[in-house]
Amino acid sequence: MNDLVIDARSLRKVYQMGEIQVNALAGVSITVRRGEMVSIMGPSGSGKSTLMNILGCLDRPTSGEYYLDGELASDLNDDQLASIRNRKVGFVFQSFNLLPRATALANVELPLRYAGMTSGRQERARQALVAVGLEDRIHHRPTELSGGQQQRVAIARALVNQPAILMADEPTGNLDSKSGKEIMELLLNLNQQGTTVIIVTHDPSVAAQTQRVIRLRDGQVEESA
Amino acid sequence: MNLGQSILEALESLAANKLRSGLTILGIVIGVAAVIAMLAVGTGAQDTILGSISGVGSNLLFVFSGNFTENVRNVQPLTVGDAQAIADPFQAPSVEAVAPILRSELEIAYGGEKTFTNVQGVTPEYAQVRNYAVTEGEFINSDHILGRSSVALVGPEVADKLFNRREGITGETIRIEGQPFRVIGVLESKGGSSFGSQDDVVLIPFSTAESRLIRRSRDRIDQLLVQAVSAEAVPQAAEEIAQILRTRHRTALGADDFTVFSQSDFVQTAQTITGVLTVFLGGIAAISLLVGGIGIMNIMLVSVTERTREIGLRKAIGARKRDILIQFLTESSLLSLFGGLVGIVFGWLIAFVVGQVASASGTPFTPKVGLDAILLATIFSTAVGLFFGLYPANRAASLQPVEALRYE
Numbered sequence: 146m147n148d149l150v151i152d153a154r155s156l157r158k159v160y161q162m163g164e165i166q167v168n169a170l171a172g173v174s175i176t177v178r179r180g181e182m183v184s185i186m187g188p189s190g191s192g193k194s195t196l197m198n199i200l201g202c203l204d205r206p207t208s209g210e211y212y213l214d215g216e217l218a219s220d221l222n223d224d225q226l227a228s229i230r231n232r233k234v235g236f237v238f239q240s241f242n243l244l245p246r247a248t249a250l251a252n253v254e255l256p257l258r259y260a261g262m263t264s265g266r267q268e269r270a271r272q273a274l275v276a277v278g279l280e281d282r283i284h285h286r287p288t289e290l291s292g293g294q295q296q297r298v299a300i301a302r303a304l305v306n307q308p309a310i311l312m313a314d315e316p317t318g319n320l321d322s323k324s325g326k327e328i329m330e331l332l333l334n335l336n337q338q339g340t341t342v343i344i345v346t347h348d349p350s351v352a353a354q355t356q357r358v359i360r361l362r363d364g365q366v367e368e369s370a
Numbered sequence: 371m372n373l374g375q376s377i378l379e380a381l382e383s384l385a386a387n388k389l390r391s392g393l394t395i396l397g398i399v400i401g402v403a404a405v406i407a408m409l410a411v412g413t414g415a416q417d418t419i420l421g422s423i424s425g426v427g428s429n430l431l432f433v434f435s436g437n438f439t440e441n442v443r444n445v446q447p448l449t450v451g452d453a454q455a456i457a458d459p460f461q462a463p464s465v466e467a468v469a470p471i472l473r474s475e476l477e478i479a480y481g482g483e484k485t486f487t488n489v490q491g492v493t494p495e496y497a498q499v500r501n502y503a504v505t506e507g508e509f510i511n512s513d514h515i516l517g518r519s520s521v522a523l524v525g526p527e528v529a530d531k532l533f534n535r536r537e538g539i540t541g542e543t544i545r546i547e548g549q550p551f552r553v554i555g556v557l558e559s560k561g562g563s564s565f566g567s568q569d570d571v572v573l574i575p576f577s578t579a580e581s582r583l584i585r586r587s588r589d590r591i592d593q594l595l596v597q598a599v600s601a602e603a604v605p606q607a608a609e610e611i612a613q614i615l616r617t618r619h620r621t622a623l624g625a626d627d628f629t630v631f632s633q634s635d636f637v638q639t640a641q642t643i644t645g646v647l648t649v650f651l652g653g654i655a656a657i658s659l660l661v662g663g664i665g666i667m668n669i670m671l672v673s674v675t676e677r678t679r680e681i682g683l684r685k686a687i688g689a690r691k692r693d694i695l696i697q698f699l700t701e702s703s704l705l706s707l708f709g710g711l712v713g714i715v716f717g718w719l720i721a722f723v724v725g726q727v728a729s730a731s732g733t734p735f736t737p738k739v740g741l742d743a744i745l746l747a748t749i750f751s752t753a754v755g756l757f758f759g760l761y762p763a764n765r766a767a768s769l770q771p772v773e774a775l776r777y778e
Contacts, residue, residue: 203686203771224690231688238775242683246386258375259688302687 149212150309150341151177151200156209156219158195158364169195170206171364177310177343182336184344184352187361194314196361197345201312202230214309231259235303239315241295243287243302249274250283253302260306273301277331293324300331304340311335313344317351329354373700380701384708391705394669397662398709398754399716402747405655406717410737411724412647418735419640423633427501429466429601431608432631433594433615445627446619450589455614456596462614464607466599469496470576470591472584478572479545480532487528489546489572491579499597507540507555514554514575518582522551526559527569546572547583604632659750662709663758670702670762681766682774695767702759703752710751714744 158170169192177183187193198204199211202218205226211219214233221229230236243252253270262269274283277297287295296316303311313332317325329351336342344355352358360367384391433456435448453470456462472491477484496502497509504523514521522544529536532544542553551574560568574583586592598607608630615621615628674681681694721737728735 198772201686203775224692227685227688227690230686236686238683242679242686242775244680244683246382255684256687259684259690259693263372306688 148178149176150179150181150214151175151343152212153200154210156196156199156206156211158192158199158204159207168364170199172209173361173364173366175359175366177341179309179341180336180339181357182333182342182344182355183357183359184346184355185359185361186346186349186352187367190363191361192364193345193361195364197312197314197343200310200343201234201236202226227259231256232306233309235300235306235308235311237296237299237303237311237313237316239318241287241292241299241319243295243298245287248284248286249279249290249298249301252287252298253305256302256306270301270305273305274298276304277301291324292320293327296320296324296328297331300328300335304335310341310343313342315346315348316344317346317348325351373696376696376700377704379697380704383701384705390669391708394665395662395705395709395712397658397665398706398751399662399713401655401658401662402710402713402751403716403720404658405651406714406739406743406747407720407724407737408651408654409648409743410717410721410739412644412651413740413743414721414725414735414737416640416644417738420637423636423640427499427595427597427633429598429604430499430633431596431598431604431611433596433611434629434631435627436629437625437627438629440625442625442627447586447590448594448615448628450591452615452618453591453594455618456594456611462607462610464598464603464610466597467495467499468597469493469499469595471496471593471595472576472579472586473592474584476547476572476583478528478532479548480542483532485528485531487525487570487572489574489579489583491576491584492573493576496573496595499595502560503558504555505558506537507553509555510573510575515577518577519575520549520551520578520582521554521575522546523555523557523573524553525557525569525571525573528572529556544572546574549582604634608632655750659754662706663754666702666706666755667758667762669705670698670759671765673701674698674762674766677766678769678774678777681769682771682777685769685771686775691767694769695763698763698766699756699759702763703755706755706758707748707752709755710747713751714739714747717747 153176154174155172156170156174157168157172160167160169173196185193185196195204199206202213206219209219210217213229216229218226218229244255250267250270253273254266257266257269271283274280277300279294279297279301282290282294287298290298316332317328320328332342332344333354344351346352433448436442436445450470453468456465457468459465469492474489475486476489478487492510493515494509494511502509507523510521510523513519524539524544526536529539533539533542536556539553539556543550544553545551557569557571557573580586596607596611598604611630612626616626619627621627684694718739721739725735725737
């Protein structure tokens with residue numbers, strides 16, 4: 146049990162859209178072990194974004210139980226969810242989502258600030274940037290960085306709090322193929338060093354590089370190979 | 371996140387939109403500047419008025435004939451007899467000294483110089499009551515009164531006009547309405563007051579004035595100044611004077627045909643006026659701060675919408691509701707605090723300029739920017755920012771991370 150970073154049991158998510166109820170997730174049960182690298186695939190509308198939001202503790206399931214790193218995460222209030230996101234989840238987004246006015250270092254420092262850390266933040270943030278190979282871009286702003294470099298900053302930000310899981314939503318979607326490849330290599334590398342990684346993607350070639358693919362269709366897990 | 375970081379971050383964010391931030395705080399700047407300037411000018415004016423009132427003398431009561439608040443028919447003038455009755459220590463124990471005055475604008479001449487000046491016939495008590503001193507020579511004494519002497523004391527302004535100097539005038543002879551008067555002294559300068567210049571004056575013995583220069587029927591006098599024995603005795607003295615005059619004027623029933631004013635009455639009147647002014651200014655301030663605050667709220671709402679994705683990202687990496695709330699509240703209160711500070715500087719400048727203009731046009735007074743006004747403006751403008759920032763900040767803090775991240 147403790148080996149499972151993600152343990153989701155029959156997650157359901159129902160959206161009320163006017164009169165109609167939409168079942169975005171219709172009973173999804175998945176588990177991810179520590180150190181695994183898993184991709185979630187599926188066409189649009191399959192519920193993979195919803196699943197990622199719930200697994201990333203951005204949202205709550207309508208019903209079902211979800212344990213993240215041994216903590217029950219399906220029944221928390223907003224601030225408790227914020228705290229668990231801060232401690233246990235690192236996000237990498239398709240559009241990087243960096244603060245444009247802040248330097249790479251300040252961007253990476255941000256989760257540590259919300260964690261309430263008062264001293265040694267800069268050093269931790271610097272180490273995270275070194276780990277993604279950006280030691281010479283520490284004081285650059287996002288506009289002074291290439292897409293690939295921006296995504297590296299985002300990965301450093303996701304890792305700086307040493308989360309239980311790294312959630313990447315189409316991490317290569319906004320990048321040219323060369324940068325995309327480099328980012329995938331970085332993620333694989335991190336996984337080999339022990340980080341649990343979940344990638345949500347459309348791209349079969351990205352999914353092919355992961356150990357396991359979870360396919361979603363109409364809010365249900367299609368196959369788990 | 372601690373407050374220091376929030377402030378730094380807010381500063382960065384405000385600096386990123388300098389023009390917008392500047393325009394947003396304009397309302398607050400104008401409001402605060404107006405308040406600071408007007409308060410400074412008001413306080414300065416009040417100080418000047420109060421200074422001149424107390425400069426007239428201490429524990430003074432002014433007795434005028436006539437009633438200032440009601441219509442009274444057959445007003446009897448104040449007379450020498452009234453003055454003597456009030457000076458009686460048995461009838462009016464709270465009265466220290468009484469100074470009856472006759473006054474008129476008369477022509478003064480020396481050599482080829484001529485001027486019209488306020489000539490006052492006074493008794494020796496006048497020096498004590500009005501707190502007058504001489505820079506040279508001596509004051510009018512009882513011998514001058516008894517002898518109806520043709521002697522005069524000149525004020526420094528009159529000395530300037532006639533002699534072009536203020537020393538060595540004693541012993542000279544001036545002519546008042548053609549009659550020769552020997553100068554026995556020069557008055558110390560008292561400066562201007564709201565009652566006109568106190569230096570542009572010539573004092574002569576009361577008896578001389580009465581018999582030769584300022585003839586009044588039936589022992590009439592123009593003004594009566596009374597000094598009370600102490601500040602506490604002023605109301606008591608006023609009551610005693612009123613009793614004596616009612617008996618003498620036979621107006622025990624009905625309205626008085628005289629008015630007793632004390633210095634504190636003048637002070638109170640001045641304070642009432644400035645009080646009204648303050649309320650009025652407070653109204654203006656409230657309105658402009660309200661308008662400024664709405665401006666801030668408007669811009670903060672725009673800012674929240676613009677930064678929806680940023681808010682979503684911050685939430686995704688662990689910002690709690692409170693963190694976002696503090697972030698936006700810090701921004702809005704810093705914004706209006708800046709407005710307040712700039713407004714204080716502006717107001718100060720305006721007050722300074724007004725002071726310069728006033729002294730250039732001959733009414734010297736010093737606008738005072740009090741620490742209380744600065745503190746009030748600072749606290750108030752920050753509070754405005756806090757209050758009007760509350761709604762936008764709360765809106766930002768209540769955003770759901772999923773929707774905020776999806777926002778385009």
